[in-house]
Amino acid sequence: MFRRILNLAVLALVVTASCTAEKPAAPAPEPQPVIPAQPAALEPERSYEVHSALVRPNETIVSALGRIGVEVAQTNAIVDALAGIFDFRKINIGDELRITTSAGELELFELRRGPVEEYRVRKEGDRLVGSAREFKVEKEVVRIAGTLESSLWDAIMRTGEEPLVAMAFADVLAFDVDFYLDPRKGDTFQIVIEKYIHEGRTVRYGDVLAAEYDGQLVGRKRVFRYPNPETGRLEYYAEGGGAARRTFLKTPLKFAFISSKFGSRFHPILKYLKQHEGVDYAAGTGTPVWAIADGTVTLAGYNGACGNMVAVRHSNGLESIYCHFSKIASGIHAGGRVAQKTVIGYVGMTGRATGPHLHFAVKRGGRFINPLSLKFPPSDPLPASELPKFAEAIEPMQELLGNLKLASANHQVEVVGP
Template sequence: MQEFDPRRQTFRFAPAAAGVGALAIALLAWKVTSPQDAGPQAPPPLDPAAIAALQHQAFAAAEAQPGFTRPENVAVKILPGETFEAAVRRAGVAPDEARQAVSALGGAMDVVNIKAGLKFDAAVAKPEGENGPAKLIGLSLRTGPASAITLSRSFDGALRLREMEEEVREELTVADGEIHGSLYQSAAKLGATPTITGQMVKLFSHKVDFREIQPGDPFVLVFGRKVTESGRTVDTGELEYAEFKGQRFYRFERPGGGVEYFDETGKNIKGFLLRTPVDGARMTSRFGMRRHPILGYNRMHQGIDFGAGTGTPVFAAGDGVVVEARRWGGYGNWVRVRHSGGWETGYAHLSRYAKGIKKGQRVRQGQVIAYVGSTGASTGPHLHYEVWLNGRRVNPIGAKVPQGTVLAGSELAAFKAKKAEIERLVAAKAETRHLAEAAPRLTTASLAR
């Protein structure tokens, strides 16, 4: 059978083989594992946009079978309690063809124990005049991040099963852009997952007040990912580099010392205590004398308050041990964490504690230990946050907490090599972007001349 060649300009299919279009398009995006189909001159993989365009062109150019319209793609999602056969029939296919399709698929997957929500695409040709069931031309579904199964009709009308799999490569990718909307939305448009962006937020919480970010603020993220031949990201790795508000932080794995982040000079950027132990909150009350909102008279406020909705996660401000997790008078649900060097932090008015948080539990900086609430003497949901030094409360804003370590010797040399690699990637991406932005301007200027 003649194979579909995506590099040709025209698409023609024999009337009896309208399904070849669906199969041929699948072959563009996937590496077919059948040995007999392997060849040294296979066309190079295409990006998803090109694949979608070719699929549309092939279906549009496919010859209709006698008495049927040209095939069209129908997206189907299996409903709760529905069988695979019933889902295929919902695409308009006759019962006997649906049974044949499911029987053929059974040679490559479990078609009985399927989960609701499974999606597949059915290429069907409707009868002219809309009388009678549609004819199944092809069917494809993804069985994994880089694998799929395709059914298509051969010249004799039989359904042919193919299992296909893409090669997956690991790479470092650069996402550089500006904030328009939220940081998470802006980063997602560039391929960063919420997990990667969340790592960035925690990383910069030592240095940046996220309440002050503005539209147009630039940012750069470098992170690992696993990507298929067609450009589909199937998994993301670690955040290797982040740049925001003039700050640049690099991920570095110290020999025997775990993974930490450092600034450009090799100084550990991990402050002893977080500036803000709750994401996206606004400071509603500072440390010092104030008129108490419930008692009605001036009284020393021995911490700072952050306004946030009930259930907002509260993070441990630093590494330490939980010494109290209990109800404490007007403080309501209260957690106190003891850090090194005589430092302690306290968190009050909590709605509930995080799983496993109890007296004696060790916690890491940035770990969720509780959730914002309004327990105790409180007028609304907020976090009351305190910092203690040698048994006395101090102003969390002005407290001079210890700084991080600085790399030296062979560790510093290894860090500089890693830093240089990251900088080359970022510079290359910036140059590519500038050339792309300049191309339209150059074209316009040429036409003007």
């Protein structure tokens, strides 16, 4: 009995030891290979096509873009996107058009009209959005001066400025100086004008603020820009307040030279002496021609030996006649009114002519008179009550013109203000 109990006790101890003994550690799992993350699939690269064109004579935006494959419906969408921003009826010869497409769809349209004028239409989602590109343009006031060696045009070109300066100067003084007959070697000029600059480049000129021509035949002529107190329109006045504007211009062109005067002459085509009932101005084809005064157009069309011709009747009984135009200006027609300095046509050689020139004639009471002998009074001067204000306004310009020292090279350009 005792032995049986002892055996049971030993068995219990063995079982307890077995239960409390540490179990062997489970084998570590084998490492799994690391699979790198796959990159997201790339969209196929888009291809773009760019086409450009310059606007040609007599083209519309539809025909210009049509040359580079733009359909009418797409052109209409471009025009609609720029509605209120740009009027496509104003496109000019030489304007640059550029279209960027992808998969046949418009991405970008660009219209470049000069160094600081650009318009764009860009695709944004499902819409076309138009905008005008902004450029930083700075305004300077410059004084330009020189001495004539041959002509005013050549003298201004020697200053390094653009031809527009010469034209603006002649425009301002057209009532006082005949730039075909009056200039002499040694005459001097000064002009104070606004100039707009973009990245060091002149992009355009603004208003002429003051101008002076000191000539051996005409003496010293000075004019200053000042608003007309009645109309508010900017006009030009002499130092004493007298109007620079006259009822009639001295000449109908800015620059040319007289090739034949009024009177008897040997006709170059008919080959006999014939009364020349006007003045011929030699100028390049396409040179613009002004109406010398306000009036009503009595004839605008082809008229035999005179070729393309315009005649204008004026209020004081005079009639001015312009012949041999290469083209009559748009909008000029019989019965229409024209203002002084309106461009009525362009120099040519239609009709009986041996070369491009303007035949200019004037009638009084139905009879031809010599245009070069005509003298006309100026328009109304500033009222006396306005003179103190005018004198104060032009004083800075008077100082600029009065203190000028011509450079040894006989021409100079000086920046005088922002």
